Each structure stands twice: as C-alpha cells, then as structure tokens.
Amino acid sequence: MTDAVFHESAAGPRTRSVPLAHLSLELGHLYMEDFEAGPERLRAHFAEVRPWVEAARAAATARAGDKRARVSTCFLVDDYFTRFSTPAEVVPTLLAEAERAGLDIDYLARESGCAVTGGTPVAEAVTARIVESPPPGSHGLRPPVTQTGWLANGERGSVARAPRAMRRAVPWRPPHETAARHHSVFLDVELWSDDADGQRLWSCPLLAAVWQLARLGLLRDEGEAVFSPEPHTATGFPDRWDDLPTLLRLNERADPFAAYRTCSVLPTRFLPVEHAVRVILDQVEVDPGALAQVADRSGTERMAVPAPVADRISYVYCSGP
Template sequence: MDTTFREASADPRTAAVPLAHLSLELGHLYMDDFAAGPARLREHFARVRPWADTVRESCARTVGRRPRISTCFLIDDYFTRFSSPAEVVPQILQEAAAAGLVIDYLARESACAEAGQVRPARLVEARLVQSPPPGSTGARPPTSETGWLSNGERSPVDSLAEAMSTAAGWGPPHEIEAKRHSVFLDVELWDEQHGKRTWSCPFLAAVWQLLRLGLLRDDGQEVLRPAERPEEFPASWEALAPLVRLNPAAAPFAAYRTFSVLAGRFLPIEHAVAVILDQWSPEEPVLRQLADRARQEGIALPDSVRGRVEHLFNGPS
C-alpha cells in the first residue's frame, strides 16, 4: 500500500466569510471633527442621508431583490488618540439616528495596522506587486525598501556620469495608463523613525477597503471578526474591540462591493488608494471563492479589485 505524507499547511483551507451585497461607509471621524462638537457630526450625517438612500435604491435595482447592505463608520485612533469610546461613540450614534441613519459596524483605524495577533497592513504589503514602467532599468530600489509606490515612471535622476558624457537631464514623469496626458501620483506607504514604522493614511485606507471586500486572509483564516456591542463603551480605545457590531440585525460586515460617502478632503487619499489597489495581488483561492459565490447569487462582480470600490465625495474639501 502506497502512503503519501503531506504537511498540514501544504493545502491551507481558505475560510469563507459572510458577505453582504454592499458595504456602505457613512464616514470617518478624526480629532478635528470631534473637537468641532456635535454640530459637525450633525451636519455630516445630514449631508450623507440622501446619498445613502440613493445608494440603497441603486443596489436594490442592481441586485433585483432585497439587498444585503451593511453600514460602517471608521474612527481614527491610529494617528491621534482623542477622548474615549465612552464619550465619542454614543455621540456618533445619536447624531446618526437623528439623521435617520443606522450604523451597523464601528471600526478603529488602528485595526488596519494591528488587530490582536494579526497585522492586516503587513498582509497587504506582502502582496504588493509594483508595476514596472516601460524601459525601467531597476536603478531605483523597490517599494519594499523605499515605502513609496507610484502609478508610472518618475522623473529621471542624474547619477554620476562618466567623464565626457552628457547628463540625461530632466524628463517628465509618466503615468503608465495615461489617456494622452498623465496624472502621475507617487504615494508614501509608510515612514520609519527610530526603528518604528508608521503606516500612511492612504495605505491604511487601502487596507480598510480590502477588509470590507473580504479579500484578506491570514494563513487562510478570517482577519477581522466583529465583536458584539458591549453593554457600556470603555474609557480607552485599547479596551474597545477593533471592529464592533453595533446592530445585532446587521448584514455581514464584508461585501462584494464597497461604497463610501466621504467629504471632499478625502479625494486625494482615495486616489492614492486606487494606485495601491491596482498594484495589489489577491490570493487566488480567495478571489476564486468570492467569484464562485457571486456567480451562484447571480451577482456581476468585476475582476479587478479596484472595480469593486466606489465613492461619492460630498461637502467641503
């Protein structure tokens, strides 16, 4: 009798995550928004409400039946720690309810960097595949060393030229997929000081989109599982779960597509997110799993990750 021995990790199981049809983001909260008082939140949710209604109606027409839509809200506790969940979260929920909105899930932005034993940002970094521009010589160090990612070819930099040679001189940057004229973007993904890495806002925003799309796995396992709403919100952000299900009747957190209603100031951030997603390689088993499930439900799912992400920018920039 022939026997074949295999490592247990040779065929890692890819866990399936529950999926809504759409993940609808109702906004972000940063320290300056909180410092402006309840009026700022009230104004924000009043602007979001009509667009949220429109998105729901559009999703229902696309799906052709009652759609599964979950809403989420992100709080910045990564770059600045302000106030406490005990004070901030009830205020957010109160102002959202006053505008006729229900927030199903509340997430901490620091969860995009670290969620328990999992490092979502590192998982995303490991699967970045930089698109080399035509004619690239490899003279520039890779993204993994520099922490910078662009959507094209940067301006040339003169190096030490041989004697009697002519310097290359300046040349314009060039977007790889330019439509006649280039819109070149160079994105800083992180910086490091004293050996400590700080992820950039655009990179964490890209991680956030991938979490909402259900595309991240850690050794085949789910990365971010929602915790149930506590009876009382804690006095520190560290004591609050990375992702909290506020509404027990909510549709799943992750979804086939995402839609974010954001203030105009987020436009450059989301442009950078698009550059990152264009150069991120999903795990094939995860991609195949979502495609199969979408097909079974009769859902048209774009092949590209970027094609599954939509935005509406509303309000001051």
C-alpha cells in the same frame, strides 16, 4: 531522475469563507478635529450624507435585480494617528447624531486595527503582497517598494544633468503614468515613514487600502478571516480605545460586514487619499482563495462583480461639514 514530493490536500491552510452582503456602505471616516468640534459637526456631516446613502441603497437594489439588497453600514474612527477622548464619550454621541439623521451604523471600526488586529500585523502583511507593476521600458533601476516605502503608478521623472567631464548632458524627463489615456496623472504614494527610534508609522492611504480589502472580504491570515465582527453586548463603551474591539457589530440584525462592493460617502478632502488607495490595490496580490470564493458566490447569485479589486470600490464625495 527527480524525487516526487507528495503533500496532503489538507496540509495547507484552508481559506475560511466570510458572509457577504451586496454592498458595504461607509457613512464616514472622521478625524480628531471633527469630533472635537462637537455634536454640531457630526450633525452637519450626517445631514449631508443621508441623501447619498439613500441613492447608494437604490443602486444596490437595482444591481440585485430589484430584489432586497443586503446592505450594511459602517463607520471608521481614526484612533491610529491621534488618540483623543474615549470611546465612552465619543461613540454614544456619534450614534446619537447618526440616529438623529435617520441613519443606522451597523459596524464601528478602529483605524488602528488596519495596522494590527488580534496580533496580526495586517498593514505589514498587505505590504508584503505588493507586486510592483514595472513601467514599460524600465530596467529595474528603481529601488523596490520594500526598501523605499514608496509606490508609483508609473515611471518617475528624471532630473536634468549638466554635462561634466566624460559624461554627456541628460535632459529632464517627465514622469509617466503606466495606464495613461492621452495624458498622465502620475502619483507616487508614501506607504510608511520611520521615526528616529525605528518605529514605523503606516500612511493613511495604506491603512485605507487595508480597510477596503477588509470590507470586500479579501483579507486572510493563514487562511483565517481578519476583521471578524464582535457583537456589542455591553451596556456602554470602554474608557480606552485599546479595549474597544477592532470591529464592533452594533446592530445584531445587520447584514454581513463584508460585501461584493463598497461605497464610501466622504468629504472631498479624502479624494487624494482614495486615489492613492486605488494605486495600491492595483498592485496588491490578493489572496487567491478569497478571490475565488467571492467569484463563486457572486456567480451563484448572478451578481456581476468586476475582476479588478479596485473597480469594486465606489465613492460619493461631498463638501463636508
């Protein structure tokens, strides 16, 4: 005889819903050297971005049945790998150059918030939800990602071994992509590194994967939404990056930050990083409550949303300034 266990339906955390736009459009993600190059570099970036922004808006309108598409724009500032200048100096110049190109930045985010935001270790939480896809024929000989910090999209290659006493020679075996079509494009992604003091540094692909999940409205912490935008009510911007909210709403009339789909207009140097992002997202077990909410809302709006999370993401790559 087994003992029955009863739970109140309200005992578990309730998955809080978030407003959703049709498209989250990223206008850029630049590094310290881009800002150090001065306003001219930003000016060249936004001038190249603008035509693609108009194309992305047109595509979103077509998917919405030629009705008004809810499109929000965002910009990610890298304050994680290098702290440079101050928000008081950087942000006004950034906004001025975007406006000069005829573009509005609705939301401004800090990349360090993709590691930890509001006391929530976001990158660590996403890593904990990675469920590795075992390659066909594997026997669990590969250490798990939680130990190595490396995540692959297939079977790693083997090193050839010469014959030794009591052992046969082992031929070299190439790596193999699990979902290869005709030929493999194998990728092994480093998710973090630890320094001599044991301090963890999250990799750019992992933080970018967190950023995409946030823009898709799929991040939760105990049912609560992560990356809630804070309105910009001050007359200026702070002198310290840590005093700037993780996600700042600059336009009070902006459509919601999170969306059914995302599109990022990026320089071509980000292509390897975003390939790695797809490898990560293909193996992350996303919060089921958040997924169900998006499915219900998109169904009500008759908006087709791909089931695989990675397929909700699109890119435009330009040469960059």
